[in-house]
Amino acid sequence: MPFILAQTTKQPMKSGSFVIAPGPVPAGVGIGLRLPHHRWVLEHAPAAAWLEVHPENYMRNGMFEAELDLIRRDHPLSMHAVGLSLGSSDEVSREHLRRLAALMVRYEPALISDHLSWSTIDGVYLPDLLPLPYTEEALDVVVRNIHSVQSKLKRRILVENPSSYLQIVDSSLTEPEFLGELVRRCDCQVLLDVNNICVSAHNRGESPLAVLTCFLGHLPPACVGEIHLAGHATLALEHGAADLRIDDHGSRVSDEVWQLYAHAVSALGDRPTLIEWDKNLPDFAILQEEAEKAGDVCRLALGQEAPRAAFG
Numbered sequence: 001m002p003f004i005l006a007q008t009t010k011q012p013m014k015s016g017s018f019v020i021a022p023g024p025v026p027a028g029v030g031i032g033l034r035l036p037h038h039r040w041v042l043e044h045a046p047a048a049a050w051l052e053v054h055p056e057n058y059m060r061n062g063m064f065e066a067e068l069d070l071i072r073r074d075h076p077l078s079m080h081a082v083g084l085s086l087g088s089s090d091e092v093s094r095e096h097l098r099r100l101a102a103l104m105v106r107y108e109p110a111l112i113s114d115h116l117s118w119s120t121i122d123g124v125y126l127p128d129l130l131p132l133p134y135t136e137e138a139l140d141v142v143v144r145n146i147h148s149v150q151s152k153l154k155r156r157i158l159v160e161n162p163s164s165y166l167q168i169v170d171s172s173l174t175e176p177e178f179l180g181e182l183v184r185r186c187d188c189q190v191l192l193d194v195n196n197i198c199v200s201a202h203n204r205g206e207s208p209l210a211v212l213t214c215f216l217g218h219l220p221p222a223c224v225g226e227i228h229l230a231g232h233a234t235l236a237l238e239h240g241a242a243d244l245r246i247d248d249h250g251s252r253v254s255d256e257v258w259q260l261y262a263h264a265v266s267a268l269g270d271r272p273t274l275i276e277w278d279k280n281l282p283d284f285a286i287l288q289e290e291a292e293k294a295g296d297v298c299r300l301a302l303g304q305e306a307p308r309a310a311f312g
Contacts, residue, residue: 035064083125087116114157116160195257197211197215232254249276250280
């Protein structure tokens with residue numbers, strides 16, 4: 001049986017005090033919609049179970065908003081934010097949150113998410129998703145910010161595990177423990193990025209499968225509301241240093257990440273899954289091929305004989 005976040009009804013369903021999904025549920029495999037593909041999607045109305053967008057692209061550009069109005073007629077949407085800065089000691093920007101709330105009213109996304117990272121400090125915005133220490137102090141900050149976001153949006157959000165390129169020695173919690181505490185204290189959900197687990201594990205000299213197993217051991221299965229898949233690059237370093245993995249979303253999903261995805265699905269069951277691609281953007285048909293493959297991998301992991309519909 002496919003994983004269902006909420007039934008498609010006129011009235012949104014709730015969990016605790018937060019709405020889960022006000023519109024169609026994104027069952028199957030979705031595709032990350034980037035601005036260069038807008039016109040093609042409008043002209044060809046391609047098959048896709050759902051599309052995910054970065055809301056920051058639509059906060060100040062009326063043309064893109066108008067195009068998304070048309071795309072939204074045919075495709076359920078998910079919004080994957082990059083600007084809430086959930087890990088910042090600054091409070092979440094009221095203006096950014098206001099704009100996000102307005103977009104949610106306009107487009108009724110079935111899912112809304114952001115990253116376990118920070119990008120603002122003392123009013124200065126840094127264009128990156130920066131890591132934070134996994135300490136009790138940082139946990140209190142993120143809990144406060146998630147409560148602020150969910151209170152404003154009246155929605156449960158999903159928090160994504162980021163990719164990492166270093167390990168902060170002052171951390172007193174593991175990343176899975178940190179996320180598990182967020183779920184417990186905030187009634188939020190987790191967006192499990194399997195590619196980020198692979199990238200981070202290699203950069204720390206750990207086994208990606210062992211790290212994924214740790215995530216699955218600390219997170220209640222019901223709290224994982226979405227999975228992300230993407231490609232990454234491998235950078236060869238000088239002087240015999242271990243290769244560095246770069247989460248660039250610029251290629252097809254690697255064989256290793258497909259294997260990790262199959263393991264995750266075997267443990268969690270079917271989950272809404274997204275194909276991300278941001279750099280070296282290919283034809284939309286390539287993204288559809290990746291989505292089809294995700295459907296096949298999921299079907300095999302679940303032991304299903306009949307093909308799973310990747311596009312709904």
